[in-house]
Amino acid sequence: VASRAGIVVTGTEVLTGRVSDRNGPWLAEQLRVTGVDVAQVVVVGDRPADLQSALGFLAGSGVDLIVTSGGLGPTADDLTAEVVGAFQGRPSAVDPELERHITGIVDRLTAGRGWHLDPEATAAGTRKQALVPAGAHVLAPVGTAPGLIVPPAEGRSGPPVVVLPGPPRELQPMWPTALTDPLVQAALDGRAELRQETLRLWGTPESELAATLRRHEQALEGLEITTCLRDGELEIVTRFGAAAQPAYDRFAALIAASYPDTLFSPDGRTIDALVADELLAGKLTIATAESCTAGLLAGRLTDRPGSSAYVLGGLVVYSNEAKAELAGVPMALIERVGAVSAEVAEALARGAAARLGADIGVGITGIAGPDGGTPDKPVGLVHFCVSGLGRTLPRRVRLPGSRADVRKRAVVVALHLVRELLAGAPEG
């Protein structure tokens, strides 16, 4: 059986949603790869009592390891190190060597930025960041905050607590060191491998899949299957021990046989990766002309390193004048059929490809809302066209949800339409 871990994410800014937590999910995935299952993620504000009760809850639920993120900064509301120390029965004190080390980092940092800081204030912040519970292992700072591994005081039982800083770019490089620490290795000793595989479908409703899963319930033993709909895609994630690999292989074959037209990713690759891989393999280039999504498709296509090999650029044509001037859509056409129409989507696709000299052009025009809808052209109506390789794929979709939902889902529809063109699938 797999080891289990609990994660505590601290920070009132995370609890209240001003900042969305990236550490809980990242740590959960890192732990899974190591064969450790995450039982719970608890988000608490910057209040000592709440942090303490979260630690107590996780320790009490029998996890083998607790990982915390955040609360290691120089300000007074950052108090994780002390609370964890007290929880484990280990009082904190300033570590002079660590204090000197952090002072050096802060000096270089401020000099590099040309900042002039109040020396006394900086020293107080540094002293706070150099507080270490007695007997804890210190992880060298990536930014200015060190990490800590705090075992229970001698004579006490319970899991060790790995204390990591909140900024992902400090937390992530610190993780490999934390993981190889003897205290952590001892806590996770004897863990079994935990595998995870993903299938992605486009166009199958969740209730259909639920029916298939129910019909084959017996054959799925040993598999922990979860399904979720996101941005219109249906994602099936299965977690299982090594012994259940044959059961998983049968399950994956069953899904492939049941949904041959909608299973677009049998190996878990995202639509972004599939489109990128196919463009690269075909040495093809792409360009966009976006109205309602206004750059979000271009932005997403270029999320990937190396995307300059296939993304030439794009046109954000929010106004009708921009559609005419940049993408060459005839103003008379816009006046006749309206900016949100199959005809304008096609002219945008062709215009993007022509203006940027790309093999494939994508046109998107729609009504993201919340205003601007009419009975004929309601909020959420989006026309797409992908043009190139001698073909033209139009699509008309009515997307649900808020303005942000409509824009985000429109980007996903466009990516699937590009993939359809690249796959040479029949027009539809």
Add this chain to the structure above:
Amino acid sequence: VASRAGIVVTGTEVLTGRVSDRNGPWLAEQLRVTGVDVAQVVVVGDRPADLQSALGFLAGSGVDLIVTSGGLGPTADDLTAEVVGAFQGRPSAVDPELERHITGIVDRLTAGRGWHLDPEATAAGTRKQALVPAGAHVLAPVGTAPGLIVPPAEGRSGPPVVVLPGPPRELQPMWPTALTDPLVQAALDGRAELRQETLRLWGTPESELAATLRRHEQALEGLEITTCLRDGELEIVTRFGAAAQPAYDRFAALIAASYPDTLFSPDGRTIDALVADELLAGKLTIATAESCTAGLLAGRLTDRPGSSAYVLGGLVVYSNEAKAELAGVPMALIERVGAVSAEVAEALARGAAARLGADIGVGITGIAGPDGGTPDKPVGLVHFCVSGLGRTLPRRVRLPGSRADVRKRAVVVALHLVRELLAGAPEG
């Protein structure tokens, strides 16, 4: 003293980070506005034992109300209603009237999409969604899943549990009804008002602010102040009861006096809102030409409803050819000084404004990484230019972090530079 609530977010897809949770933060903010403080958000996978232990933890920590999101779908891994029913000592049974109601919704939904579903599978899913713990109040479905308010069984103590569906566009419209339910009102009776105010600074390091806060510690009694850095902005959020309003007013005045040049938002408005408001007030239009951010600035400017009043459009100029062809940057200039240079940023800004006929043009060109850096032009180097209203504001910045970090922070730098131009601040 304020009432306190706990939130349980269910879903292995959230726990493992494949989907980021939007409900915990949204609910926390809704509760705060109602005067209810959120103590903890617990994220659990789709496992009955983990959900049950999370409910036990929150109930045991003395909260007045528990709210859950997710786990109400038709698939077998959706089990919140039954687990909550069992936790409160109320066994679940199918509610025939609710079952008929959901059947009607599913029929209309599938007919509208032209889907043909297995009737038996659909009926099984509907039956599952119509399971109601004995004595629970039902909240009418927005999608197909009803919400529930489940009080402890008679003779038991503990907080009522509000059970809401996972999709934000189903959860959010259901919330006002849940809040006015007599069971919820009774649980939150006697709560005090909880105020929250936000200040935003641009260009002050967190350690400076920490020093100011430490110096004035005594004057800050009754204020719960948290600071966080995000995308380069320093955000100060203060929560307080009505009695501490004078203390807050003094604190806000102190920050305004200490950081007159960097406090850009004394009223909590975001940089996005400030730029939008100023463009609207001045009846000004804006256009973008983006290389490394490739549409993300245009996408962000158009996040806001009504942005077509001031965003005309933009150019995504990923390739050098696109910079020349779309934005009119002389190819000879690119060859002489390189695509990532102050000169090209300025040419992009002027080109965007000229091509789209906008009052203000924004040019962004940089090295987002992870590859493509050189000793002279390292990864993270970004040149900006905002041009218009007879002025030109250049800026050169080296941004830290991953490719995604660099792109996101570059958008924030650009927004601040636009605001600087609009405010008529001196060139810098």
